[in-house]
Amino acid sequence: MNIVVAIKHIPSIADDLPVSGKNVDFDSVDFVLNEWDEHSIEQAVLIKEAVGGTVTVVGVDLIGELDNVLHLALAKGADKVVKITADDPAADSHMQAKWLAEAIKGMGANMVFAGVQASNDLDGQIGPMIAAYLDMPYIGGVSSVEANGDSATVNKEFAGGAGAKYSVSMPFVAGVQAAPKPPRYAPVSKVRQMAQTATIETVSPSGDASAGLAFKNMAPPVATGHAEMIEGSSKEVAAKIVELLKSKGLA
Amino acid sequence: MLTPVEKIIFILAAIASVGFTFHGFKTIIDSIRKGRPAPELKNIPGSLLKAGIAVLFQQTIFKARKLLSAIHMGLFFGLITYAFVNLTDALEGLIPGFDLVYGGKHLPYENVPTGLINTFNLIADVMSGFLLIAITVFFVRRFITKDKALTFRDNVLLNPKVKAGGQNRDSLVVDVFVVMHVGARLMSQAFRLTEGADPFMPIASFLNGIFGASEVGVHVAWWISLGWVMFIIPYLSRSKHTHFFMSPVNLGLAKQNPRGQLDPAVPLKMIEGTRFDPGAKHVHDLAWTRVLDAYACVQCNRCQDVCPANFYQRPLSPSALEVNKRYLLKEATFGGHPEKLELPLTETVISPEAVWSCTTCYACVRVCPVGNEPMADIVDIRRRMLVDGYEIDSGVQNALQSLATNGNWMSKGKRLRGKWAKEMEFPVKDATAEPVDHLWFVGDTASFDERVIPITKMVARIFNAAGLDFGILYKEESNAGNDVRRVGEEGLFEQLVEQNMAAFGKSQFQRIVTTDPHSFNTLKNEYPQFGSEWEVKHYTVTLLRLIEEGKLTIKNKLSNYKVTFHDPCYLGRYNGGFTAPRKLLELCGVEFVEMPRNCENSFCCGAGGGQIWMGKVAPGERPAENRIKEALTTFGEGAGDKTQLFIVTCPKDMIMYSDAVKTTGNEGKIEVRDIVQLIAEAVGVEEPKVAEPVAA
Structure with a gap:
């Protein structure tokens, strides 16, 4: 089984997000692995552990710091890692999808996983676009994948807690919502060992990639309201809530 | 005293006993030697002598x-x-005429040291009484009143043989x-x-008054007495009484x-191959x-x-860990099942849940009277x-994960x-930018x-008011890694140490002061192994020094x-x-009462060793809640x-105990405060909104 995982390096929101001009001030933020990509790596490694095969993790290096993430992926069980050296922190999901698709094209993947979305663009586009470029079917909102021969049984989540089970023919692209198990912890000693021993394959971005969207403006949200804490005994609190509901015409 | 036939039987039995004992201890020592190299021990004869003295005076058991x-x-x-008694008894049996009663007056020698013999007889006689009383107390405690302290919780992993009462059998045999x-x-x-009676053998004389003297009795009693010894010594090597x-x-x-320096995750002493x-x-x-x-x-x-x-x-008992270890080793050696050693410790010695319950x-x-370190085993198991x-x-x-990416555990x-x-009203120096x-x-x-954070700010204000030249x-700064190391993430610990050492390298300073005892511990005891050579002080010590040097003056006595x-x-x-915080409280003029569990015997808040990070919270009364109740009882x-x-x-205590006051419903009765809040009140440093701005 040949599984390729396309990942995305995104600005961390652990800090207050600084804005400069029409975009994030990329010099003042740390970059981290997209949370959903952690799940697609986990899903890929779980399949490999179940039926064998190889896991290749590929991502676009936006700020020259993707190596750490790739070493982490290796420590978690990936077999091969590839970085596309773009050196453009502003490259959006459209551009990245094109570069990723070009890099994945020759890999002979049976399955391609991408996180169903990322918290920066929040448009869920990378997976579907890769599928389109590679001419493969796409299934999103995936919560588990089991490989059986030439096809896979895929669970997809719908809103409201509903779910469906699909049989999908390979090759295909899946947008992973969650792995069946929480992403595993990679001990730092193992990550560091990978950093010393592993090789990262480097490719240049290729293909005619252009941004689908242009920024008009970017600004931090303005606080328009605030929560009011109602204090006092439970009776007093209840009385105040009733009063409040009445004043809003809700009771 | 013994007949020639008896002598032969005795000598043969003694040889067998010594043989079995030798085999027992050889087996044990071989099994101990299979362990990994330990951190280097200095002056072993000296420390053995010290231990011998401690044992002689039974110093270490009186901790509890x-x-x-x-x-x-x-x-x-x-x-x-x-x-010694057994030795003289053996001589009584083997040497004709060797008889120590009545001060040894029947001994076939000249210049018999009567005084010495009488003293020996008296000690032996009285000690026999002590022994019988002591063993009766222990027997009653285990088998009659069934002291709960000798049992384990039902959820604790136990070797099946322990569960079946193996320890009680050992105890009964010895009793x-x-x-x-x-x-x-x-x-x-x-x-x-x-x-008739020998005044130096009161108990024996009392028994003699009842049973009289008997040549046959001497033989029978002698054989029972020494026979037991020949049986018990080899038995001990196969029981908990090793x-x-x-x-x-x-x-x-x-x-x-x-104490604050964990053993390395892999032995420093390398063995070729x-x-x-x-x-x-x-x-x-x-x-x-x-x-x-x-x-x-x-x-x-x-x-x-x-x-x-x-x-x-929680399913953790440090003693169960040691008990299970010995039973595992016993089954593998004396029991003839060496394959048991291939079973992981988490199946034989301590359950995974127990491993992750330890607060280190x-x-x-x-408290261990014999110098055991069950906690170190737990950390080693976590590491693997x-x-x-x-x-x-x-x-x-x-x-x-947050520590690896952000250098803190709070995903900030x-x-x-x-x-x-x-946000302070005065500049706080950046130590990486200025000395x-x-x-x-x-x-x-x-x-x-x-x-x-309000407490952190108060510490800064006090330092500032005292004219302390400090920076952050x-x-x-990255997390110091104390608790990271204790959850077993040695690689991450090393990474954090490297980050902090790099930050120290960039900065110019003379000494380190910490507000967090966990950081304090690793900075003081473990960072030197990674090249740190700075003196590290906890802020309680620094505050005390500032007061003693007159940099801070106590203006208000807090007798309220x-x-x-x-x-x-x-x-x-x-x-x-222990002393600096108590001295500070004394200087503040508060009425101070000590909880029963204090100083060395203080009771953990339950947050250490990574417990504060746990996603799952177990039901039941938490240690911190119990501690708050202890405080209220003390008051x-x-x-x-x-x-x-x-x-x-x-800082962790602040969180744990503020929480515990709420969950035990004791708000209004007791308030949790950091010591620096008392100092601030005593020296008259206040938050700026209600006070004159503090001169920077």
Whole structure:
């Protein structure tokens, strides 16, 4: 089984997000692995552990710091890692999808996983676009994948807690919502060992990639309201809530 | 005394006994030697001698259970006496005419030291009585009143043989042995008293008054007495009473490094051709000194008594760990099942859940009379579980992941670490940019937690008011790694140390001061191994010095407070920081009362060793809640119009205990405060909104 995982390096929101001009001030933020990509790596490694095969993790290096993430992926069980050296922190999901698709094209993947979305663009586009470029079917909102021969049984989540089970023919692209198990912890000693021993394959971005969207403006949200804490005994609190509901015409 | 036939039987039996004993101890020693290299022990003869003296005076058992310890002391002295008694008894049997009753007046020698013999007879006689009393107390405690302290919780993993009562059988054998042996020995002497009472043998004389003298009786009693000894010595090597021989040795080979310095994950001493995986999966992955622990343990369960996890009804019992270790080793050696050694410790010795319940408070190691380190075993097991990809608690995993990426466990950006300092009414120096005298290592909780930041700011104000030249590392500070190391993530610990050492390298300062006892511990005891050579002080020590040097003046005596003080594990038990906080409280003029569990015997809040990161919270009364109740009981009813305060000197304690006050419904009765809040009140430093701005 040949599984390729396309990942995305995104600005961390652990800090207050600084804005400069029409975009994030990329010099003042740390970059981290997209949370959903952690799940697609986990899903890929779980399949490999179940039926064998190889896991290749590929991502676009936006700020020259993707190596750490790739070493982490290796420590978690990936077999091969590839970085596309773009050196453009502003490259959006459209551009990245094109570069990723070009890099994945020759890999002979049976399955391609991408996180169903990322918290920066929040448009869920990378997976579907890769599928389109590679001419493969796409299934999103995936919560588990089991490989059986030439096809896979895929669970997809719908809103409201509903779910469906699909049989999908390979090759295909899946947008992973969650792995069946929480992403595993990679001990730092193992990550560091990978950093010393592993090789990262480097490719240049290729293909005619252009941004689908242009920024008009970017600004931090303005606080328009605030929560009011109602204090006092439970009776007093209840009385105040009733009063409040009445004043809003809700009771 | 013995007939020639009896002599031959005795000598043959003695040879067999020595043979079995030798085999027993050889087996044990071989099994201990299979352990990994231990951290280097210096001056072993010296420390063995010191341990010997400690054992002779029974110093280490009196840390807990004073009355039972006194009885143990009686038993110990009795058995020591009996070593000599058995020797003279053997001589009585083997040498014709060798008879020590009546001051040895029937001895076929000249210049018999009557005084010495009478003294010996008296000691032997009285000690026999002590032994019988002591063993009766222990028998009653185990089998009649069934002291709960000798049992384990149902959820604790136990070797099936322990569960089936293996320990009780061992105890019963020894109880019966002592009664039979001592009883028979007393009778053998009583039967020798052909000329009536010997004033130096009161008990034997009393028995002689009842049973009279008897030549046959002497033989029978002698054989019972010495026969038991020949049986029991080899038996001991196969029972928990290896304790008799191994505990002094173990005490002499106990940890020499500071309490706050964990053993390395792989031995520093390399052995050619051996690659050590970090930590321990199997029993012989433990350092040999900790394999020895199992044989020194007599399963008194003092460690279990003081264990906060055990109190919290978690499946952890440090003594069960040692008991299970010995049973595992016994099955593998004497039991002929060496394949059992291939089973992981988490299936044979301690359950995974128990491994992850330990707060690393060190109470078990501290209280152990024989120098065992169950806590170190637990950390080693965690280390291997992490490397082997064992699924860990999601909260711990999130904390570790954040620590790896952000350098703190709270998933906050590095740049936010110094945010509180930028909000101050005076500039707080950046030690990476300008030289300072004191580098203040703030720690994660004090830097990021909204509940603790007001206290952090108060520390800054006090330092500032005292004219202390201090700075912080701002975004360059990473978590010190104390608890990271104790959850077993050695690689991440090393990474954090490297980050902090790099930050220290960039900065100019003379000494380090910390507000967090956990950071304090690793900076003081473990960073020197990575090249740190700075003096590290806890802020309580710094504050005391500032007052003593007159840099801070106590203006207000706070007699309106009745306070008690909680010793944080990593300040107190680990690093002996008991006096500075108490001295500060005294200087503040508060009414101070000490909780029953204080100083070395302080009770952990339950947060250490990664417990504060746990995603799952177990049901039951938490250690911190129990501690708040202890404080309230200590205060009693007599506070009058005074405010009752629970004083802490650790940011984690602030969180744990504030929470516990709420969950136990004691708001209004007791308030948790950091010691610096009292100092601020006493020296008249206030928050700027209600006070004159503090001159920068």
